[in-house]
Amino acid sequence: MNAILSLKNVCYSYHTADGETEALKDINFSVSPGSFTAVVGASGCGKSTMLSLIAGLIAPSSGEIYFNGVPASQSNMHIGYMLQRDNLFEWRSVYRNVLLGLETQKKCTPEKLELVDHMLGAYGLAPFKNARPSQLSGGMRQRAALIRTLALEPDILLLDEPFSALDYQTRLEVSDDIARILKEQDKTAILVTHDISEAIAMGDQVIILSTRPGRVRDIVNIRLTVPGKERTPFNSRSAPEFSSYFNKIWKELAQ
Amino acid sequence: MSEEQSQFLRRQKCYKTAVTLVRALIFFGFAALWEIAAQLDWINAFIFSSPSRIARTFLDMLNDGSIFNHISITLGETLLSFVLILVFGIGIALMLWLCGPLSDVLEPYFVILNSLPKSALAPMLIVWLGNNAKAIIVTAVSVAIFGTVLNIYTSFTGTDPDKIKLMRTLGARRLQILTKLVLPASINTIISNMKVNIGLCLVGVIIGEFLAAKSGLGYLIIYGSQVFKMDWVAMSIVILCLMSMLLFKLTDIVQRLVMRIF
Numbered sequence: 001m002n003a004i005l006s007l008k009n010v011c012y013s014y015h016t017a018d019g020e021t022e023a024l025k026d027i028n029f030s031v032s033p034g035s036f037t038a039v040v041g042a043s044g045c046g047k048s049t050m051l052s053l054i055a056g057l058i059a060p061s062s063g064e065i066y067f068n069g070v071p072a073s074q075s076n077m078h079i080g081y082m083l084q085r086d087n088l089f090e091w092r093s094v095y096r097n098v099l100l101g102l103e104t105q106k107k108c109t110p111e112k113l114e115l116v117d118h119m120l121g122a123y124g125l126a127p128f129k130n131a132r133p134s135q136l137s138g139g140m141r142q143r144a145a146l147i148r149t150l151a152l153e154p155d156i157l158l159l160d161e162p163f164s165a166l167d168y169q170t171r172l173e174v175s176d177d178i179a180r181i182l183k184e185q186d187k188t189a190i191l192v193t194h195d196i197s198e199a200i201a202m203g204d205q206v207i208i209l210s211t212r213p214g215r216v217r218d219i220v221n222i223r224l225t226v227p228g229k230e231r232t233p234f235n236s237r238s239a240p241e242f243s244s245y246f247n248k249i250w251k252e253l254a255q
Numbered sequence: 256m257s258e259e260q261s262q263f264l265r266r267q268k269c270y271k272t273a274v275t276l277v278r279a280l281i282f283f284g285f286a287a288l289w290e291i292a293a294q295l296d297w298i299n300a301f302i303f304s305s306p307s308r309i310a311r312t313f314l315d316m317l318n319d320g321s322i323f324n325h326i327s328i329t330l331g332e333t334l335l336s337f338v339l340i341l342v343f344g345i346g347i348a349l350m351l352w353l354c355g356p357l358s359d360v361l362e363p364y365f366v367i368l369n370s371l372p373k374s375a376l377a378p379m380l381i382v383w384l385g386n387n388a389k390a391i392i393v394t395a396v397s398v399a400i401f402g403t404v405l406n407i408y409t410s411f412t413g414t415d416p417d418k419i420k421l422m423r424t425l426g427a428r429r430l431q432i433l434t435k436l437v438l439p440a441s442i443n444t445i446i447s448n449m450k451v452n453i454g455l456c457l458v459g460v461i462i463g464e465f466l467a468a469k470s471g472l473g474y475l476i477i478y479g480s481q482v483f484k485m486d487w488v489a490m491s492i493v494i495l496c497l498m499s500m501l502l503f504k505l506t507d508i509v510q511r512l513v514m515r516i517f
């Protein structure tokens with residue numbers, strides 16, 4: 001088995017004074033290295049909870065998560081987690097925001113700083129290094145947050161609706177950007193989204209979750225023919241298979 | 256610069272000068288009225304004093320040097336209690352934030368102590384600690400410390416949970432979350448709290464000096480009123496006004512310096 005990540009019968013419940021909320025139930029799936037997995041599901045079905053479990057912020061109530069076949073507790077896999085909101089700190093410049101992860105992990109080596117400088121240049125943020133986050137546009141803020149995550153060179157990248165705060169035009173551009181960046185660096189990624197088109201356009205596989213408690217309803221492998229061109233999220237949308245995948249996932253979500 | 260912009264700037268400047276002028280007018284008008292009223296015996300200058308009598312008293316005390324003694328004692332006690340509140344206020348708030356159960360246990364006590372009129376504590380503190388500067392400083396600290404702890408602690412716990420989650424995804428430990436997120440996010444609250452505290456410290460020191468001092472502006476006020484030297488009282492009040500203004504300006508400068516660091 002060569003999956004970089006697999007979840008086996010993972011369950012999770014939240015406990016509060018008001019009672020118990022079963023968020024996830026018997027989640028099983030695996031992700032192969034270098035692939036892009038999209039997760040769709042209704043609001044409140046446990047998508048963010050699933051990413052927090054994979055990132056190790058919370059532990060499963062039962063079941064086990066494996067990285068390269070090794071249980072999560074014994075693995076030292078580096079996980080990057082990009083939250084829904086960019087959470088840039090206003091009291092830091094853009095540059096110092098991007099360095100936040102390296103600072104906390106005491107990894108501000110010259111090589112890492114060079115990598116950060118390279119990414120800032122490549123993703124159009126170099127002129128804004130010393131700006132405050134409030135001076136950036138929504139798309140630039142997302143890219144800054146992405147660089148902050150990538151600076152730690154994670155093996156697996158988790159993205160929790162990173163585009164939901166953007167307008168449609170910017171959203172298409174940023175998702176193309178991010179897909180390109182991830183492909184360049186051959187990253188394994190898991191993207192949570194509400195947008196079925198986005199899931200098909202970006203994903204190699206789409207995991208469909210049921211309403212709460214979230215279970216895996218179906219896993220759809222996406223095979224698109226994009227004649228003569230490299231597959232990007234944008235030109236994926238004009239592939240002939242696109243609308244049939246859309247209808248299939250739409251129906252399964254509506255069940 | 257466009258014609259409109261320079262016109263705007265000129266209007267702005269005009270307005271500011273006018274405000275300063277009116278302020279000065281009020282000040283000098285009040286002083287003049289007071290002086291005239293005293294000279295013409297509309298008010299009893301023995302009780303109400305007057306600007307010229309205040310100035311004369313000040314010059315007398317300047318000549319024998321005693322005024323320096325009184326001012327420096329009050330100022331020193333105020334600054335010392337301010338620093339103590341700063342250190343202990345932030346320190347205790349940090350401790351409470353780092354140890355959740357401790358804060359759950361202690362919070363009601365802080366609320367009660369904060370709503371207690373602190374001047375009620377002063378006589379007891381003086382009996383315990385003696386008729387000295389120590390008692391005065393502890394009185395001043397007791398006036399502001401509980402509110403400071405509550406205020407700063409509340410600001411710590413109000414830190415955006417999503418940002419804390421972010422720090423955890425970046426592998427930060429609790430102490431790093433504190434230094435890189437919680438403290439900088441609360442810096443504004445801390446500073447505005449300190450601006451209030453400098454005034455409260457002065458209040459605490461004066462209360463302490465009323466009860467337990469042989470020098471200082473508070474002593475001068477209470478002693479002056481007992482021997483009917485109202486000029487001493489009025490002069491001390493004027494000096495206190497200037498002193499609190501100065502201290503407030505000082506915190507303003509410190510605020511600007513701190514903001515530049517972050």
Ligand SMILES: Nc1ncnc2c1ncn2[C@@H]1O[C@H](COP(=O)(O)OP(=O)(O)OP(=O)(O)O)[C@@H](O)[C@H]1O
Pocket residue numbers: 014015016021022023041042043044045046047048049050212
């Ligand atoms: N800290 C918590 N305490 C108690 N219940 C929680 C907590 N966090 C989430 N839940 C509950 O668990 C369920 C799953 O939450 P989760 O945030 O994972 O959903 P989601 O799929 O990410 O939703 P959305 O699409 O709206 O972001 C929700 O019904 C929510 O009410």
Ligand SMILES: [Mg+2]
Pocket residue numbers: 047048049160
């Ligand atoms: Mg969510």
